[in-house]
Amino acid sequence: MMNKILIKNMEFEQELYKIGSLCFRGHEWGSTGLSLRAKKGSSDCVECRKFRTKKSKSLALAEKRVLALERKQALESLEISLGIDRTRYYLGSIGVCGHEWMNSGYTLRRKGDAPRKGATCIVCACIQNSSPLLEADRLYWFVRSKDQLIQDTCREFPELNTDFVFLGNICRNGHVWNETGRSLRYTHRANSPCVSCSEDLNERNRDSKRERARERYWMPGGKESYYRSAYRRLALKNGGSSSGLNKSQRELLKMILKGACAYCRNIPLPEELELDHVIPLSQGGDDTPENLLPCCLSCNRSKKDKDFLSWYTIQPFYSKAGISEIFQILGIPVPEQFWVS
The missing domain is CATH 3.30.40 (Herpes Virus-1)
Structure with a gap:
């Protein structure tokens, strides 16, 4: 009789909850000797459900931390095996650019004080001639990636003479060689320029030289x-x-x-x-x-x-x-x- 009076005087959302028997954990609701349970779905005790949800979140967070630690350790070992200077660079996830570093499945990025600077892809910075990029970074990217790209070219396209040309990253003008998604570049020239870009530049230089020669020809003398x-x-x-x-x-x-x-x-x-x-x-x-x-x-x-x-x-x-x-x-x-x- 006393329980019925207490239940009438206590307020709760009757559309969502109901008063049921005491749960096995003894979560009493409002000194009634009973537990508040959900009407829809499982009729578990509300306090038990909160405890279970909180426990699952803490477990998921712990699992994420373990996975993150394992991923960090794997990346560190991969960076060491690839000979990366870990004081200045690190391996990060591949972004929209899709620049993979030495077939590792990751992009080489530059460490920095600010997050924006730290998230800079070395390959993107070199291709776009980004001013914040140091010359040492450019040389590091050029030497390390060039050797790997030459090896890939020898393996995938044995008909190409890698003493003169190799397949490198796509140039800023988007010249793609034979639908490979990469540009054909010179091997022993400084910064390995794209073959198509060099030919276009030579043609423009020839045209400009001809035009200047015509102008000089019709000048006095x-x-x-x-x-x-x-x-x-x-x-x-x-x-x-x-x-x-x-x-x-x-x-x-x-x-x-x-x-x-x-x-x-x-x-x-x-x-x-x-x-x-x-x-x-x-x-x-x-x-x-x-x-x-x-x-x-x-x-x-x-x-x-x-x-x-x-x-x-x-x-x-x-x-x-x-x-x-x-x-x-x-x-x-x-x-x-x-x-x-």
């Missing part, structure tokens, strides 16, 4: 400078020599015969008077004053790279006196067959 450089390169290429005559020296050579052509003896317009290499540069002639004669535009285009004697002797203006004077200007002894009686 650019045409003469272009041909001087071309003559010098051609002479050296074919075993000749070059004295590197400047513009004023070439103008003096043009006026040896007072503005006349050394071959046909006509006096052309000043802009049509040129210098001809008696022995063509393509045949080993020198780009020096001893091999240059003033020549009109017509004779220069007619002679081209032909032999001087074979070309001159079939011209309508050929004469022994003319050829003797040409040899004298060049400082060469006149052959006997061209002596003037």
Whole structure:
């Protein structure tokens, strides 16, 4: 009778709970000698359920700590086996970048004071040329990962000559080689640049050089400078020599015969008077004053790279006196067959 009166005076949510017999742990509710039990699901005592939930949480937390300790010990042993400098780096979980360090299943990260700095992936920092990254970090990543990547390339693609190229991490421009998800890189060049990036850079450099050469060509004096450089390169290429005559020296050579052509003896317009290499540069002639004669535009285009004697002797203006004077200007002894009686 007393229990019924106490139950009526005690407040609890009757939709969720009910008053039942005392549980085996003796959790009495409100000095009634009975236990408060749940209506839905198992009719366990409310206090027993709290105790069981608290116990399960503590057990789960303990298990997590054990697993974390085991994982830490496993990572430490893996870092030691891979030869990682544990004072500056550690192995962390692979992020969105997917940069795996030496097939370990983890990403190499840099230790730091701040969590953000400590979570930096070394490979990402090197690829993105991140300013906080130290040069020592870059060298460490480059040397350690390059050796492993070369070994992987030898194993997976034996047709590639790893003395020159290897498959490395994908470059910042996203050049993928044969759908492998990696970029083809040079082995012995500094920082192992991507082959496709190097070719694109070379092409851009060639285009820019051509554009600058065109601009210089059409500048005042650019045409003469272009041909001087071309003559010098051609002479050296074919075993000749070059004295590197400047513009004023070439103008003096043009006026040896007072503005006349050394071959046909006509006096052309000043802009049509040129210098001809008696022995063509393509045949080993020198780009020096001893091999240059003033020549009109017509004779220069007619002679081209032909032999001087074979070309001159079939011209309508050929004469022994003319050829003797040409040899004298060049400082060469006149052959006997061209002596003037």
